[in-house]
Amino acid sequence: MRSVTDSDSRATPRRTRAEQRQQTEGRILSAARELFAEHGYDRTTIRAVAARANVDAGLVMHYFHSKDGLFTRAAKLPPDDLPDGAPSEVAEALLASLGKRLEAEPVASLAVLRSILTHSEAAEGFRAAGRRRVDQIKTAIPVGDAELRAGLISAIIHGVVAERYLLRTSVLADASPDEIVNLLRPCFQVLVGLSATSGGPVDAPHG
């Protein structure tokens, strides 16, 4: 219950300036990620971020120059690369990646997702990531409408994640990741060009 980042930032004065700054910046970024994920860009106040990070609002401005700057830094996502290969492998890789996102809340990713519909910068970043994903999937699907198929898979993933974590639709919020992944498996297989009943592990319907 006791850590270095306690309520008073000057509790342990035995730190170099660089350490101090890095630590404070980190605290601000964590607070920002949480609040952006919880309330979205517009409803998240610089003052609120500062308060959660035990810091003055002016300091947030000093470090990140603007609210947009803070969001850009806080919502920066590592590019998720799925291995290309046979369609069945791609389908399984997509399902595994989805499963991982359903195991534990991906806070930074939720910060973007929550703000996507009302903040143009978040939307643009999301579209760019979507294009990358579509291009990756496309190369593994040997059909003419590969782009649309990849786009649909993307839409399904984001729809499920959004309803589970942002909207907390009870059905999806309570389900186990495995249940969801198993039900979605035939969908992904079909969209990837496979028949629904061939290739990859297919579980019997639950219950």
Place this chain on the structure above:
Amino acid sequence: MRSVTDSDSRATPRRTRAEQRQQTEGRILSAARELFAEHGYDRTTIRAVAARANVDAGLVMHYFHSKDGLFTRAAKLPPDDLPDGAPSEVAEALLASLGKRLEAEPVASLAVLRSILTHSEAAEGFRAAGRRRVDQIKTAIPVGDAELRAGLISAIIHGVVAERYLLRTSVLADASPDEIVNLLRPCFQVLVGLSATSGGPVDAPHG
């Protein structure tokens, strides 16, 4: 290109008070729906709605009492009832309903959808509608995890609609409704409990 509701609300003074009021209210509601759908709840200003409706902001308050009141009225949706029956029929009905929503922008529905992630009232209305839909679908699916299956279908529909109209992801925004519906058909059939290749019209893959 010419209608009674032109820029000047006093252009045709030959109207009774009730007509006048109803007309102005309608103009305000249309403007509100458009702006809520375009920018979401937070970024839509009462002043902006009033300006688009060629009316003073105070009048909007006078008629709707608050911004929330305006949103509630503007975002009121007619309940979409899909016929219950055999799983295959339900799947087709869901696909048809999706197809309709993909043919023409459903503005009122988009106003809700755009505001869902940041406005709690919109979220609650959405969840309620979702529960109704899930209950409807559930009765037609004879398996144990019917609720989750229905929830997934819901999530897919909203994911697709959101990416097409709100995010305007190029792949989904440019595709024809038929292409989307046909690709999604096997997914819905599987989720509804059918095998992907039996029952209902199944098109050959496009291209």
Place this chain on the structure above:
DNA sequence: TCCTTCGTTCAACGCTCGTTGATTGAACGA
């Protein structure tokens, strides 16, 4: 006709927000 009703406008209040600039005091380099 006169008084009431009501659609509509206008100016303003109070609040919150992003942002700024001055200021303080401790860490730092010479």
Place this chain on the structure above:
DNA sequence: TCGTTCAATCAACGAGCGTTGAACGAAGGA
């Protein structure tokens, strides 16, 4: 040790917002 750097605070500005209440003028009823 002394002057500089820089993390951090504080008070304030200006803009935009939802909301209010007074005021005006045309429609409606007696």
